Amino acid sequence: MRILGVDPGTIVMGYGVIDESDDELALVSYGALAGNRSSPMGERLSFLYHELEKVIQHEQPEVMAIEQPFVGNNVKSAFAIGKAQAIAMLAAANHNIPSFEYTPAQIKRQVTNYGAGSKGQVQQMVKLQLGLDEVPQPDDAADALAVAICHWRGLHLKDRLNNQQEEG
Amino acid sequence: MRILGVDPGTIVMGYGVIDESDDELALVSYGALAGNRSSPMGERLSFLYHELEKVIQHEQPEVMAIEQPFVGNNVKSAFAIGKAQAIAMLAAANHNIPSFEYTPAQIKRQVTNYGAGSKGQVQQMVKLQLGLDEVPQPDDAADALAVAICHWRGLHLKDRLNNQQEEG
Numbered sequence: 537m538r539i540l541g542v543d544p545g546t547i548v549m550g551y552g553v554i555d556e557s558d559d560e561l562a563l564v565s566y567g568a569l570a571g572n573r574s575s576p577m578g579e580r581l582s583f584l585y586h587e588l589e590k591v592i593q594h595e596q597p598e599v600m601a602i603e604q605p606f607v608g609n610n611v612k613s614a615f616a617i618g619k620a621q622a623i624a625m626l627a628a629a630n631h632n633i634p635s636f637e638y639t640p641a642q643i644k645r646q647v648t649n650y651g652a653g654s655k656g657q658v659q660q661m662v663k664l665q666l667g668l669d670e671v672p673q674p675d676d677a678a679d680a681l682a683v684a685i686c687h688w689r690g691l692h693l694k695d696r697l698n699n700q701q702e703e704g
Numbered sequence: 705m706r707i708l709g710v711d712p713g714t715i716v717m718g719y720g721v722i723d724e725s726d727d728e729l730a731l732v733s734y735g736a737l738a739g740n741r742s743s744p745m746g747e748r749l750s751f752l753y754h755e756l757e758k759v760i761q762h763e764q765p766e767v768m769a770i771e772q773p774f775v776g777n778n779v780k781s782a783f784a785i786g787k788a789q790a791i792a793m794l795a796a797a798n799h800n801i802p803s804f805e806y807t808p809a810q811i812k813r814q815v816t817n818y819g820a821g822s823k824g825q826v827q828q829m830v831k832l833q834l835g836l837d838e839v840p841q842p843d844d845a846a847d848a849l850a851v852a853i854c855h856w857r858g859l860h861l862k863d864r865l866n867n868q869q870e871e872g
Contacts (some may be wrong), residue, residue, distance in 0.1 A: 553854045569831065573756070575775055576802065577793055577803075577805075578793040578796055578797035578802065578803045579797055581794045582794055582797035582798055585794055585798075591786055604783070607779060608779075609777055609779060610776060610779070611775060611776075611778070611779055611782045614779045614780075614782035614786060615772070615783075615784045615785065615786040615789070616786065617783065617786065618783040618784065618785065618786020618787045618789075618790070619786045619787065619789060619790035619793070620781060620790070621783070621786075621787060622749055622787035622790035622794075623787070623790055623794065624791075625746040625749050625787070626749045626750055626753055626791065628746055628747070628752075628795070629747055629749060629750035630750055631748035634744065634819045635744075635745075637745075644847060645768075678864055690819070702818050704765075
């Protein structure tokens with residue numbers, strides 16, 4: 537199973553691709569798509585959409601996992617992040633790839649095994665789980681890998697529960 | 705000048721197209737695009753994107769005006785509306801059409817000449833300005849026509865100010 541994780545932003549969009557086989561995770565690629573911050577929003581969204589499409593065409597993921605960052609009461613941030621998420625979801629849907637959203641709390645819980653993990657702990661777990669020497673940079677890419685791992689761990693737990701039920 | 709107004713929603717997306725020539729406004733078309741509300745968000749966004757593309761291809765607008773509805777502190781609504789706005793902006797940008805966002809206060813001020821206009825007054829002004837017998841239905845379409853008229857009145861005032869300055 538190949539998973540594309542996305543950390544959505546209208547200025548920088550982080551992405552990370554992982555592969556899973558026989559319960560082992562492997563890093564495929566990661567990066568950050570950065571538009572021109574002085575361009576009008578429509579042009580920026582169009583740029584990010586086409587760049588993300590190239591990643592999809594190149595990596596051929598089977599599923600997309602997208603972070604829904606915590607914005608507190610910041611409605612302005614929610615409008616902007618909603619826009620970036622839509623670009624990712626549309627790119628996925630237009631390539632017949634299902635997409636799933638995860639909150640930071642869900643990502644922390646799945647990736648560090650407890651919800652209270654700090655951003656630093658999540659990044660260390662990304663490094664460990666993927667057998668890397670360093671935490672991937674920039675943060676947007678590390679966050680995108682974390683949401684991809686979160687999606688995989690959710691599936692993985694579900695499979696193990698199903699197997700236990702079948703065996704029990 | 706042909707203007708496409710959009711009232712963004714992830715369930716229903718209202719649209720309205722108006723033409724302006726010699727300071728006269730005319731209605732071209734209007735309607736509401738309604739996705740399947742039980743579909744996953746990605747599929748719904750993809751449906752709305754492709755339907756809006758058909759409107760653009762058919763009507764060939766030169767500019768898009770998009771409402772940014774008032775959501776108060778409702779972050780969940782802002783995430784959803786941000787997604788719908790992004791779909792509209794991306795459809796515009798991918799057809800080389802500039803897009804502009806307007807708040808309800810801006811729309812009320814431009815369409816009724818004072819910011820305190822009610823939604824009903826805005827709709828009556830849409831009817832009057834376009835010389836219609838009835839307020840267009842559904843509300844999403846009337847709102848989309850209102851934001852299109854708002855964009856035109858903004859340009860129109862700017863032109864008149866420029867002319868006055870040149871004459872003065």
